[in-house]
Amino acid sequence: MNTSHWIWYPGDFEIYHGMLQNFSREERGFIWPAYYHLDDCRKHVRFTREYDLEKEETVTVYANCLGYYRINDVKKRFGEPVVCGPGKQKFEIYAGMPAGVPSVRIEGETIISDRGWMADDFVSNPVPVGYNEIYTRREQDPSVWVYDEKEYLPTEVHEDETGVLFVFETELTAILKAEFPEGFREMTLCYGESETEARDTVNCYYSQTLHAPEDEIIRRAFRYVFVPDAHKDEISIKAVHQYVDIPVRAAFSSSDALINKIWDVAVWTFQLCSGIFFIDGVKRDRWIWSGDAYQSYFVNQYLMFDEDINRRTLWALIGNSPIRQHINTIVDYSMYWVIGILNHYRMTGDEEFVKAIYPRMAEMMDFLGGQLDENGFIVGREGDWIFVDWADMDKTGAICAEQMLLAMCYRTMAQADELVKGDGSAWEKKYEALTAQIEKFYWNEEKGAYIDSFSSGKNSVTRHANIFAILFGFADDERKELLMKNVIENDEIPQITTPYFKFYELEAMCAMGRFGAVKAMMESYWGGMLSQGAVTFWEEFDPEKKPEEQYEMYGDPFGKSFCHAWAASPIYLLGRYFAGISLADTAYKSFVVKPETETFETMNCTFPVKGGLVSVKWDEKMLTVESSVAGGTLVYGGKKYVLEPGKPVQTTK
């Protein structure tokens, strides 16, 4: 970062665009803002820095907002070159704006706006500024996000007596451009993720009647567009797909054509849901949900390895100070936010980010800490939502899954304190104490499982806490197998019904080596969607239901999202457990490749790691693994092989 960047108060950029994101949900002619509190960013900030110049130089301060600045207490105007130096130059920049992200950009020779500048909001202590590699050019405005664009023409156009249907090759998030070869007349565009939706001119999610040819059409998610009572000669449309260009760095193919197709569709699903932020779905909700985002961090790590979308999402989720409400009102979602920072740090080694967001983590821990009971367990307050999952679960008093997340928050803070203060032992102690309490209050020897609630006396067992016990390591290896038997593979325990929590269950199964069962689930669940014509993966899928019964959700005939981020989990499972790539130390300083070569006959795939790529390839006879970076160890057939950068390791299968 030794070029000039636009700089702002850290988090402001993400908080502002996050607010806009949460204001972007459209439904049948209105905007549905999120049902929880939304913060805007600061509207008035100060940037400061001191330089000691060896020689004179010319500097210009640009701003996207109102204000002025001082050099050595002399007032200056934005946008006018100023000669300063030699000697000490004390800069103070005052930036305000009623709407947007107050930002400045400084162009000099040695004096430029980079991360050496500090920001404050006239109350807080100065902190290093926020910036983004996307905003480095003078003509940009950080209040405005400019999407990449790609034009799509319909691949099919069908006309019948009811109107004309345009079909695109896949789902898009696009602005429609309409032309009227025979002259304009009023027409209505009815959108659909499915043909059925587009043709239902009353119940389709989005529709817009054009009253004039120049009517603005906003960005929407769709694959089908139906124009009732029109002929195909009267209107032609194209779609300008707007997206954030985050390169896919992984590749996958195997001997299993269905899984290959699942991979491709999962990739497109995930790309559509990875915009400025990780959102849940592109038609609905378009909100930033912390629980959904937490799963996206995993998929991102194995697909795009984009560090900035993690950061943007984490800043947007926490919003502005003070914390007055749980993220998305959900207690577990606040905790996923904390733990998500640990995931991000372990993936990236992004110390700068952890240090920048650390005060907000501390604030969140205070907020969480304000609702602990006498056992140190977290319990809901009025207005809090103890979610965990859409499942019939005993939520009396303090419940087990929440305590396990809290313990992981303590573990996260131990790591963060280690980084920021050099000592994480205080949080480590809390972690130890809480895990002991979990063991004492929730482990039920008789059932051989963790119970949801101890205070109700019901001792009921569901899958959720037991999955966490496997994934987060609260159970040792012996107990993990017990949990598989007593819970995960016990049909008497109610099944997980949401793809959201299915993610964790499948991961637990992978972790416990149930690869065949996981592959079978991919084939039946994701493969089932494909067999019903899916071009992106859905929010939910019941293989028992016929295609025409798939649209309804939440009591809305087209309520279900047909492109939902959490449905992209096969990407993560394939990379983490079948290719078998896992980090052992922060930022892949060391990592392990432990391919599962039994389930697939052949596989040829590449996954990103920090700073490079790892390819894993096997055919009927040979396994070949290559890493472009150091630190890797291939673990296979009871042996370990050091992966030297650029040097393939080959072994018989």
Added chain:
Amino acid sequence: MNTSHWIWYPGDFEIYHGMLQNFSREERGFIWPAYYHLDDCRKHVRFTREYDLEKEETVTVYANCLGYYRINDVKKRFGEPVVCGPGKQKFEIYAGMPAGVPSVRIEGETIISDRGWMADDFVSNPVPVGYNEIYTRREQDPSVWVYDEKEYLPTEVHEDETGVLFVFETELTAILKAEFPEGFREMTLCYGESETEARDTVNCYYSQTLHAPEDEIIRRAFRYVFVPDAHKDEISIKAVHQYVDIPVRAAFSSSDALINKIWDVAVWTFQLCSGIFFIDGVKRDRWIWSGDAYQSYFVNQYLMFDEDINRRTLWALIGNSPIRQHINTIVDYSMYWVIGILNHYRMTGDEEFVKAIYPRMAEMMDFLGGQLDENGFIVGREGDWIFVDWADMDKTGAICAEQMLLAMCYRTMAQADELVKGDGSAWEKKYEALTAQIEKFYWNEEKGAYIDSFSSGKNSVTRHANIFAILFGFADDERKELLMKNVIENDEIPQITTPYFKFYELEAMCAMGRFGAVKAMMESYWGGMLSQGAVTFWEEFDPEKKPEEQYEMYGDPFGKSFCHAWAASPIYLLGRYFAGISLADTAYKSFVVKPETETFETMNCTFPVKGGLVSVKWDEKMLTVESSVAGGTLVYGGKKYVLEPGKPVQTTK
């Protein structure tokens, strides 16, 4: 309020426009935002209400923002008429916007947006909505303030070899409109509150070069406009004065022509500084300063009796939650804000406002309460400004004037608690305890005065705390006379040098019957400005300085504001102490008229009271007093006369 109003979260309207106000200070080609933290209003709010309709009616919800609403959980679009009822109708309106004041307006028969609606921000408990009598029409947008306008043509146009000077009859806050009879060419408009300033094309505060005839010219404060290197045939200008139309309800004339002129100029000065909010000055700072506003509440009471500008100013000053900084960073200004609410309540009986702002008062008292020392005295924290006045004062540790203001805050809270909770005794006790502490630590028997600081051991006496002791009644009558002798009339005590604190000193002198001295001060100080050509009263005036030395302040050659609200204090002094009108009970339920007929030979004046007017008139022989409302008592010549509405009381002088 039984017509439909625009409604918003209480305070949001004022916080948003207050932010814009504090972003409106211009200086030499840049905007100088206030140096302290500025809040924006909420960007996402919910409005709720339940109705039980006897019969069906049609309702339309309008919004200036994005969102939707639900009736009995069924989603509806803004702007579309909906038939609802009969029976229970549960309304929930979701309103969001990235910039501005999210607001809605509901039009039905019985269902309208009035004060019966509740608002919340998804975290706070629902509270009665905010509204304003100005915003009642559908086509309005509460994010936009529309000024009243009046066109002024220059009264003089002078041309010489340097350019052309346009002179207006008085100072204005106007948008200039320029025409170019001989065709457009690039020209520069140089503004001045004085001719000297306008002619100083380098140092004048505002100037703007027109590069095209349609260049936008913003609202500025000026009396003179100089266009260098232009001829009067080339350019003609007019000024569109933009103002908030707050009627003046007082009138004054006396046997003293100079005082009459002072009155007129003070009125215009105050009108210019009374816009959306009470601001300090019209050229500079255009910020809302709590200490300045506190004085404006007094003048307003006797000149315009406009309740809403008080409310608007008080909401804008406190900003959004949480309180993180003292108002304008100044500890005393936070306390004037609290006390200002008592003044407003006593003047107006505005229970609705006190109840609405009460949570913020409580929050401010918590904030103040967090910085008390072991004696219960308030002391500054890092970043706090203990101002009191620009004066050489011993500010070691806890200082006396601040404790007196704190005591008045306690008194205010006692009244507010009485109103909101029915019992103010807890705050009354704090008041008693603090006044006892003030007596113990600050009263110096030897000096016969209150000292500034006890912790320094210097026992130094300045006027400020002693003035407060008189005005706020910490001293009894006997001690007040002692303070007059030992402090106010003691030339060894350094003089007050600012018109800001001079306000309080003059009031104290009036309260102590020093009418002649006060009138003499008006003649020398305010009369002195007039003799130097003032058309509005200045931020500061040193009669010793020549006219050409009057422009400089704060090290800036034209830094002094020539139209400053606090210079309008004669209005208050004349009404309160010479006409002698004072309220005895909240909202003038009872009030006293005690004219001071000795200082002026004749006087004929009218001043507002709650709901009416009181006229006080005397000539050489007779005094006539009339009130349009009940509750008044004339106290004169040792007698009391009941003032019955509309019935003049006459007595010999």
